[in-house]
Amino acid sequence: MAYQIDIESNSQSQQIPAVADLERWISVALQSQKLAEAEVSVYIVDEDESQELNAQYRGRDYPTNVLSFPADIAEEVGVPLLGDLVVCAPVVEREAQEQGKTLQAHWAHMLIHGTLHLVGFDHIDDDEAEAMETLETLILTSLGYPAPYQEITEE
Template sequence: MIAVELSREDPWPQADWDALAATAIRAAIARTPYGSLLDTSAAVEVSVRLTSDDEVRSLNHQYRQKDRPTNVLSFPMVQRDLLDTVSQNSDDGELLLGDIVLAHGVCAAEAGERGIAVETHATHLLVHGTLHLLGYDHMDDGEAEDMEAIEREALGDLGIADPYLVRED
């Protein structure tokens, strides 16, 4: 069972972020070999924080030595090789998969550049962040292509257009 704990701070507007986050996270997990996490009896928790660029900048500086805000940060709490045995590796039947943090200003600016709603772009970033929690990365071309393919499939399941499609204006 997937549980999403979400906190929203200004300047993020009021919206049903809980439902949006849960839907995005479930769609991402479903498209990976870890889809069984959706049905496990263990409580698998993902923490989502919607916050300001300033907070994300601080976290990015502290954990990645990059002194600038970024759209999404992910902090995995489980090693990838342990994900298949999540229910056996949890003493109390609960497991924190990790934290996902989104920066409002960066997210809103990127959504504006793409001509899409902030909620749509946030959904993409939540899918992307969830894949990071599952051990996916985009440090080389092969990894990036694999991760993007899963993102496209998950977003397609949600009726969201391919975010990597190059638009010709």
């Protein structure tokens, strides 16, 4: 399997995981789809830049954890570019703390989640959300991380 993963940071965060970890999490998500080759770019930003991109491309004027930009390249072209992920380090850090997760586990989840978006997964309707969340859970638990979604049970 030939995966090209390009990572660039424009964040002041001192808590960004090692490049090898970022690459591993994306690779495992790609392997789950049995892709022989793929190219993904990751751009790590702070809140101002995340908010700007989220407003520009999604019409939502706030910073968000991860944005996925699938490449719009015809298959016949033969280029394995899947697209770009933009991760907002401060949002990921804050969410990990708020959700009681380790920072590593939440970074892994966000990169796997974003990568699955690049290969076509979505969570717009309940069936799609369930399929995506099930796969994310399988991948994360196979890496030794806890399941990312908490079941809400009624008493």
